[in-house]
Amino acid sequence: MSVTLKINGETRTLDADPDSPLLWALRDELKLTGTKFGCGIASCGACTVHLDGMPIRSCQTMVGDVEDAEITTIEGIDGKAAEAVQAAWQELDVPQCGYCQSGQIMAATALLSETRKPTDEDIDFAMDGNVCRCATYARIRKAIHLASDKMEG
Amino acid sequence: MLHLLQKPLEAAQPSRRTFLKVSAGTIGGLVLAMNLPRSAASAAEGDFLQPFVHIRPDNTVVVLSKHLDKGQGTASGLATLVADELDAAHDQVRVEFAPSNPQLYANTLFGVQGTGGSTAMANSFMQYRQAGAAAKAMIVAAAAKDWGVPASEITVSDGVVSHGSGKSATLGDLAGLAAGEEVPAEPVLKTPDQWVYIGKSFPRLDVKNKTVGAPNTYTMDFQRDGLLVATVARAPRFGGKVKSFDASEARKVPGVVNVLELPNGVAVVAESTWPAIKGRSLLEIEWDDSGAETRSSDAMIAELKEMTAQPGVKVREDGDVDAVLEASAKVIEADYDFPFLAHGAMEPLDIAMMFDGETAELWFGSQIQTIDHNVAATVLGIPFQNVRINTLWAGGSFGRRAQADAHPVVEIAMLAKAMQADGMEPAPVKIVWTREDDMAGGYYRPMSAHRIRVGLDADNNVTAFKYNIAAKSIVKGTAFEAMLMKDGVDHNMTEGAHDTSYALGLMNMDQTFQETQVPVLWWRSVGHTHTAYVMETMIDRLAKEAGKDPVAYRLEMIRDDPRKANVLKLAADKAGWDQPPGDGRYRGVAVHKSFGSYVAEVAEISFRDDGTVKVEKVTAAVDCGTPINPDNIVAQVEGGIGYGLGAILRNQVTLVDGVVEETNFDTYEPLRMSDMPEVEVHIVASNEPPTGIGEPGTPPIGPAVANAIAAAKGDWITSLPLSKAGLV
Numbered sequence: 005m006s007v008t009l010k011i012n013g014e015t016r017t018l019d020a021d022p023d024s025p026l027l028w029a030l031r032d033e034l035k036l037t038g039t040k041f042g043c044g045i046a047s048c049g050a051c052t053v054h055l056d057g058m059p060i061r062s063c064q065t066m067v068g069d070v071e072d073a074e075i076t077t078i079e080g081i082d083g084k085a086a087e088a089v090q091a092a093w094q095e096l097d098v099p100q101c102g103y104c105q106s107g108q109i110m111a112a113t114a115l116l117s118e119t120r121k122p123t124d125e126d127i128d129f130a131m132d133g134n135v136c137r138c139a140t141y142a143r144i145r146k147a148i149h150l151a152s153d154k155m156e157g
Numbered sequence: 158m159l160h161l162l163q164k165p166l167e168a169a170q171p172s173r174r175t176f177l178k179v180s181a182g183t184i185g186g187l188v189l190a191m192n193l194p195r196s197a198a199s200a201a202e203g204d205f206l207q208p209f210v211h212i213r214p215d216n217t218v219v220v221l222s223k224h225l226d227k228g229q230g231t232a233s234g235l236a237t238l239v240a241d242e243l244d245a246a247h248d249q250v251r252v253e254f255a256p257s258n259p260q261l262y263a264n265t266l267f268g269v270q271g272t273g274g275s276t277a278m279a280n281s282f283m284q285y286r287q288a289g290a291a292a293k294a295m296i297v298a299a300a301a302k303d304w305g306v307p308a309s310e311i312t313v314s315d316g317v318v319s320h321g322s323g324k325s326a327t328l329g330d331l332a333g334l335a336a337g338e339e340v341p342a343e344p345v346l347k348t349p350d351q352w353v354y355i356g357k358s359f360p361r362l363d364v365k366n367k368t369v370g371a372p373n374t375y376t377m378d379f380q381r382d383g384l385l386v387a388t389v390a391r392a393p394r395f396g397g398k399v400k401s402f403d404a405s406e407a408r409k410v411p412g413v414v415n416v417l418e419l420p421n422g423v424a425v426v427a428e429s430t431w432p433a434i435k436g437r438s439l440l441e442i443e444w445d446d447s448g449a450e451t452r453s454s455d456a457m458i459a460e461l462k463e464m465t466a467q468p469g470v471k472v473r474e475d476g477d478v479d480a481v482l483e484a485s486a487k488v489i490e491a492d493y494d495f496p497f498l499a500h501g502a503m504e505p506l507d508i509a510m511m512f513d514g515e516t517a518e519l520w521f522g523s524q525i526q527t528i529d530h531n532v533a534a535t536v537l538g539i540p541f542q543n544v545r546i547n548t549l550w551a552g553g554s555f556g557r558r559a560q561a562d563a564h565p566v567v568e569i570a571m572l573a574k575a576m577q578a579d580g581m582e583p584a585p586v587k588i589v590w591t592r593e594d595d596m597a598g599g600y601y602r603p604m605s606a607h608r609i610r611v612g613l614d615a616d617n618n619v620t621a622f623k624y625n626i627a628a629k630s631i632v633k634g635t636a637f638e639a640m641l642m643k644d645g646v647d648h649n650m651t652e653g654a655h656d657t658s659y660a661l662g663l664m665n666m667d668q669t670f671q672e673t674q675v676p677v678l679w680w681r682s683v684g685h686t687h688t689a690y691v692m693e694t695m696i697d698r699l700a701k702e703a704g705k706d707p708v709a710y711r712l713e714m715i716r717d718d719p720r721k722a723n724v725l726k727l728a729a730d731k732a733g734w735d736q737p738p739g740d741g742r743y744r745g746v747a748v749h750k751s752f753g754s755y756v757a758e759v760a761e762i763s764f765r766d767d768g769t770v771k772v773e774k775v776t777a778a779v780d781c782g783t784p785i786n787p788d789n790i791v792a793q794v795e796g797g798i799g800y801g802l803g804a805i806l807r808n809q810v811t812l813v814d815g816v817v818e819e820t821n822f823d824t825y826e827p828l829r830m831s832d833m834p835e836v837e838v839h840i841v842a843s844n845e846p847p848t849g850i851g852e853p854g855t856p857p858i859g860p861a862v863a864n865a866i867a868a869a870k871g872d873w874i875t876s877l878p879l880s881k882a883g884l885v
């Protein structure tokens with residue numbers, strides 16, 4: 005069945021079951037593989053994308069439910085917060101295996117877009133849904149604070 | 158014992174037997190040499206091509222990593238070594254994974270190409286520096302000839318080759334000329350004071366790709382025209398087999414291409430991932446559990462505990478420990494048990510293959526390329542040189558990708574053969590494991606039981622230490638047995654205990670092997686995951702018996718191990734051990750040597766209002782020999798602490814009647830941001846040869862936290878995870 009989605013500013017028509025997860029439409033149909041599969045049950049955040057700017061889990065979002073929304077993936081993020089986050093991540097060498105980091109960056113970008121100066125509690129709250137099995141959490145926290153500083157400057 | 162290549166034709170018919178026979182192979186039967194056809198690239202004009210370093214006319218320096226990088230930073234570490242000796246600029250260096258070729262790329266400590274045991278830097282330190290130094294010598298020799306000046310007057314710095322006359326060139330400019338120079342047999346290496354990157358800073362080369370979601374990074378992202386994606390329904394009980402199945406509903410799912418029986422299950426082959434997952438959920442399979450493990454984990458733990466009450470295989474025998482215990486003024490008794498643990502790497506297992514009937518190409522995070530390569534050739538029934546392995550970045554492993562039986566390779570090779578047998582056109586295929594497949598799929602850190610009896614004299618001096626351990630052996634009966642077991646003893650199970658440098662009087666250690674169909678495997682730090690917990694909580698108990706400070710007591714008990722004493726003192730000092738912790742805070746310490754590296758950790762904890770533990774801060778001191786990349790050492794210790802902490806807090810894989818209960822992150826709840834303590838890492842300056850850092854940060858965290866809890870409550874937890882004691 006054909007479905008039309010607005011992804012990273014482009015309108016894309018693809019052949020997908022409306023009841024199939026957005027994650028697999030992005031990865032397999034549109035070859036946007038930056039969004040990762042980690043758990044499939046909304047427990048890890050690896051598949052985080054933005055839906056009208058809000059972080060959502062694409063593994064539990066069905067294609068047919070998001071036809072009218074603006075979807076942004078790691079390949080398409082830009083703007084002040086995203087740039088600051090990616091620069092901070094690179095400056096502090098945050099990633100280890102890196103597999104969770106697309107999702108972390110999407111979540112951190114959404115946080116900083118809403119809250120310019122997040123506290124450690126804000127970070128816990130916003131980031132607890134994003135698992136990093138390499139446990140890069142200490143650096144993610146530092147990088148979010150650094151990105152926040154970069155946005156000030 | 159099977160030599161993997163003796164009967165390749167037998168493997169041409171997929172059968173359950175082949176599966177098992179391949180698994181029982183020995184390292185001795187592996188093909189360890191091959192003549193690779195020279196690659197097309199090697200003929201390219203102007204390229205400098207040596208096994209570990211390529212220099213291209215466009216001025217990029219490519220370092221070929223013989224090791225898998227699954228997050229531990231090895232690829233960048235190897236690049237650091239080459240770049241330093243070559244005096245390349247950081248921004249011109251790239252890293253690629255070397256092809257599978259045991260002749261060129263064997264781990265010098267294993268004899269086969271493979272990554273594990275935190276050996277990457279230890280076995281490559283000289284090899285990669287020599288490769289960089291040789292390349293530099295050849296560049297300099299070429300420049301000397303070209304410019305007509307003495308080689309001794311030429312300098313290389315930050316990627317620029319220059320001479321006092323004003324002549325200068327890039328490495329890329331000289332690559333083609335240097336390629337014709339003779340490779341020096343013993344290139345002169347820099348002295349440590351000449352290093353520009355080693356011990357200083359060389360930012361990771363993979364970070365940019367990993368922050369922009371770059372394509373073609375991980376196996377999960379692998380794409381090819383006409384790629385098929387498969388999922389496999391495997392037996393819910395370990396050792397189960399397919400009795401019968403009905404695929405009629407699965408075949409109706411749009412996108413499902415075929416459903417094929419494999420020796421270990423039923424594969425659903427589809428045009429993309431979602432139909433493969435959905436199709437599989439509609440299979441109706443009846444399983445034959447007659448040969449399967451059907452026990453519950455409680456029963457298995459009970460069996461292990463009974464085993465520790467009996468004598469076992471002697472691992473260490475100092476003397477008649479029972480007589481000394483008998484004569485002791487006091488005997489301390491402790492019985493520990495630890496659960497199965499899943500690795501839970503962020504990228505579930507996956508593997509891709511193209512088999513055209515004669516040659517095969519594989520793409521995946523291959524951790525022991527030589528075994529994977531041999532197994533692929535054997536199962537497909539094709540010569541070794543007809544198999545090509547492309548190693549890709551892995552989204553974690555923690556040991557999971559280093560299997561002795563190469564089971565993902567066996568499975569995809571069986572699938573490729575089944576596709577061929579069913580008349581399908583050759584096509585690239587990728588097997589995707591869902592999280593449930595990965596977590597319920599076995600290859601766990603073995604569950605274990607430990608029985609400790611310590612004799613004390615009237616002054617609380619330790620007179621005897623009797624340690625019985627029972628677990629399933631990771632190596633017994635596998636391809637690793639010949640290499641890793643001696644005289645029937647599996648030292649992986651007891652490492653960190655039988656070789657302790659604490660003076661514990663007369664020490665005996667016995668091990669007993671549990672038999673179960675549940676496959677077990679190394680899990681970040683292997684035997685140390687349990688022995689460090691036992692030894693370091695026992696030492697704390699003994700300190701308390703002796704009425705001594707835990708740090709002072711350890712320093713008294715450590716024999717001939719100055720590096721261990723040193724990291725302990727450093728961590729204690731940096732943590733302010735001499736000062737009492739703040740109100741409501743408790744501290745615990747642990748120090749442990751693993752894989753040649755020493756790590757001490759001081760954990761500071763508090764209790765939340767509901768009585769659960771919060772680990773506030775960990776202060777670590779590390780001695781891993783010559784520090785190659787200090788920031789990566791810090792990162793690995795941070796990560797190693799987090800990985801170990803998540804496990805001891807609340808992770809366990811349990812079985813009910815043989816079926817795994819925890820199959821995803823909702824029930825195997827990983828460490829999260831709000832659980833992560835502040836971590837401070839101090840690195841000891843050292844000129845000793847470099848040793849590993851991927852694993853050694855993990856063992857001390859469990860006992861450090863347990864000792865902090867004991868400081869608060871007076872008792873040591875002896876059954877993990879801590880959630881069982883209501884502390885999480």
Ligand code: FES
Pocket residue numbers: 040041042043044045046047048049050051052061062063064
């Ligand atoms: S894959 Fe969607 S939350 Fe884990």
Ligand code: FES
Pocket residue numbers: 099100101102103104105135136137138139140228503552553
């Ligand atoms: S960097 Fe490996 S899971 Fe986060």
